[in-house]
Amino acid sequence: MNAASRPSRSTRDRLLETASRLFYERGFQAVGVDEIAAQSGVAKMTMYRHFPSKDDLVVAYLKRSENAFCDWFERALGTERDPRDKIVAVFTAVGALAQSEQCLGCTFQVSAAEYPDPVHPANRVAVRHKREVRKRFATLAAEAGLRDPDALADELLMLMDGAWVAARMFGRPNPARHVASAAESLLRGHRRG
Amino acid sequence: MNAASRPSRSTRDRLLETASRLFYERGFQAVGVDEIAAQSGVAKMTMYRHFPSKDDLVVAYLKRSENAFCDWFERALGTERDPRDKIVAVFTAVGALAQSEQCLGCTFQVSAAEYPDPVHPANRVAVRHKREVRKRFATLAAEAGLRDPDALADELLMLMDGAWVAARMFGRPNPARHVASAAESLLRGHRRG
DNA sequence: AGCATACAAGACAGATCGGTATCGTGTCAA
């Protein structure tokens, strides 16, 4: 295999970039493969060589989004050392992101809504993502030595998802601006003693 | 106008019933008008006499859902007299509903996700619904004499929407089973003093 | 009786969808 005969990474990246923007802004079913190819400046056949079906493109986008979320989450933890402070830092970041221009909510919620069949890969990736987030909260809650860390993880996950919903449906400003203080209340509800 | 020449209420109701079930179970774009008509035992033309377009059917379904939600909310308030107890009662009902078989999450979230254009009537109805819910929480919070009732309303709205997301994405059981105690924590966070 | 209307059944139109096939060009390696 030589360089010329190998599908180029940049072409694939361009397709994923375009698909990400369109899927996030307009949803999955509302975006056609023709538009993705056209806006990427890529022939349709070329796109189908990189992604054999639209579902493959959707899943690739979702996995890319999951990676981006993980990076964002790690950064949001900041430099705090106390696990409780880490949680508050995350929700402060959630509140800030939800107020930002580019935030249109959580794409995994949309994925699960548009592909309700639990067998569909786009649904599976979305659900797995939520489970991962819940697990992160559970770990942080356990590290913090808080009472009933699993229940607290559930509460924090709901709060975060509610913030994404608020960002999507209310635009700016939206109820998510109070998400950090809400998280602090949930934490206080699980203090020992 | 006689009875025979007037579009029958039962035909319309049957269409709306079928559309409700299909839209809620599978989403809006994934359900075709042909299937709604067929499963209602109604001719396509007859359906288009009652609902001139699919969007009209979608909006009629959403308004019907909004009415159903309001009824459910009123019942969920229960017989409590203290506004704080009313709020807790609502979230207890949210937790119970989210664990029930028939709950697939919040259809207004799906509507806003599938119709992201804020000009689209399906988006407008969904957003208006969320504003109404937020207003109810704000009223209850104010009646309870709690500190910063508007902020508390935002927090409660996020929590409730997070519970619906959890029901949709996790099935049963799901994190929403802890939504009532989370609501209590949020309330404690707004106690005076 | 006669007319207007609701309705069923089904063909149909026009657009759009995901996905495929064809052909021509440029590029790199052997």
Add this chain to the structure above:
DNA sequence: TTGACACGATACCGATCTGTCTTGTATGCT
């Protein structure tokens, strides 16, 4: 130089979508 391959452009296919039209029947008011 030649051949394998990525890629662009574009036509195309079958399915499906929303919405319309036609035809025939039942029903109830005038």
